[in-house]
Amino acid sequence: MKDKFIDTIIATAIPAIAMACFNFFLLYFFDNSSVLNIGQSTKMVDQYVTPINIEAHGKIDKLRITLPGKLTDKQISTNKPIQVKTANNNVGYEDYTDFYISKITSKSSVQLIINTDKPLENNDIAIDKNGNNISVNYESTVKNPAFEQLRSIILNAVVYFILFSIIISREKRDRKKKTLEIKEGLDILKSQNDKLVQDQNNTIERVKKAEDDAKKRQLLLQAKLHDYKKELSFWRNTIRKMLYKMPDGDKKAEKLIESVTDSLKTYNTNEKNEHEFETLKVAAALLRDSEEKS
Structure with a gap:
């Protein structure tokens, strides 16, 4: 009875521990990236304001943002001191302006405000990560959090099911092996007993x-x-x-x-x-x- 109880605890604990390690792996290698959220343009008096929020989980340098129209660095304001430079060569991109965002420290939250005469469409804003570990989200295409949570639940359930199935399969295999060993031992004892009786x-x-x-x-x-x-x-x-x-x-x-x-x-x-x-x-x-x- 005690052995069965211990086996049950082990069979339950191992998938839970493996699931925790799997979630940690996902968080460490996939969810550890910085996040850049591009909001929609909002009219303010005689101009449009487009917010860009950056949640930096690591150092960000030379992040390129391409915006439509001829813009200057004065049209971009930030809530923290960072470096914003305009690219000098725009061959073939006369109707676009490139900005390089640098010196964003790790574990920081930066908000960029872009002032334009016309509203900016999310599809017109291009982001070149330039080697930075960062994911880009557009407000117009933001997914429903409920669906993301449901996807995470389904993924966890599938992983847990696979791990539990592997453990159950291994336990059945071990149990079958032990049963076979016991049967072989009993057959040997029976054979020895029959020989003793015959002798x-x-x-x-x-x-x-x-x-x-x-x-x-x-x-x-x-x-x-x-x-x-x-x-x-x-x-x-x-x-x-x-x-x-x-x-x-x-x-x-x-x-x-x-x-x-x-x-x-x-x-x-x-x-x-x-x-x-x-x-x-x-x-x-x-x-x-x-x-x-x-």
Whole structure:
């Protein structure tokens, strides 16, 4: 929950910060220029007055203003001390006058008043920026501020949408990558678990087979022991019968048998458990037949 909250804050903050940087970029590189506003001519008694306002955000020098008619620098008045010079060469522009505006300091507001006998049309006033970073606005063509604000809102919305889409797309890609990594990890764990289960089953089967083989071998060995004991009993009885034919043969025979038993420590050969050995022998025979068929 905490991680999701942090991700939401980051996803919201990054576009906002990027938008602020974008607006700062626009203001610094595009809106940092000086502004020159040319007003419309207004009749004052027997002459016309045309205002030109300059909002200087940087130093302005050798700004050329071309006006219709033959004018002198005395027909231009300013609210601040600046340099206004009339161009000497107007070849091909006999009906126009060029003025050079210089020495306007940065962060200053200058107003020029042009006095003429006839009204000046905005289209007749030409501005040569001459390398100065300045934008020119004519009052007759000034745009509605509402449209400018709407354009700015739309531009900001488009930029914000693009940035937000990029962030969301990247977040989805990262989430998909993490999901795939988790899935691959789970598949690896499942594969390892399946292998462990298979190994465990194989081990159980091997142990079971080993136990079965041990029981089979034990059964077969007991069957062989039975045969050996039976054969031993046969030879013991045969020797006993031969000794019985001698004087005091029965005592000598039992004494000899006991002496052999004591010497070899084979007391179990005298136990009467023939029925058990017969059962083991039958079971061993069945086991042997089963192994031969398999």
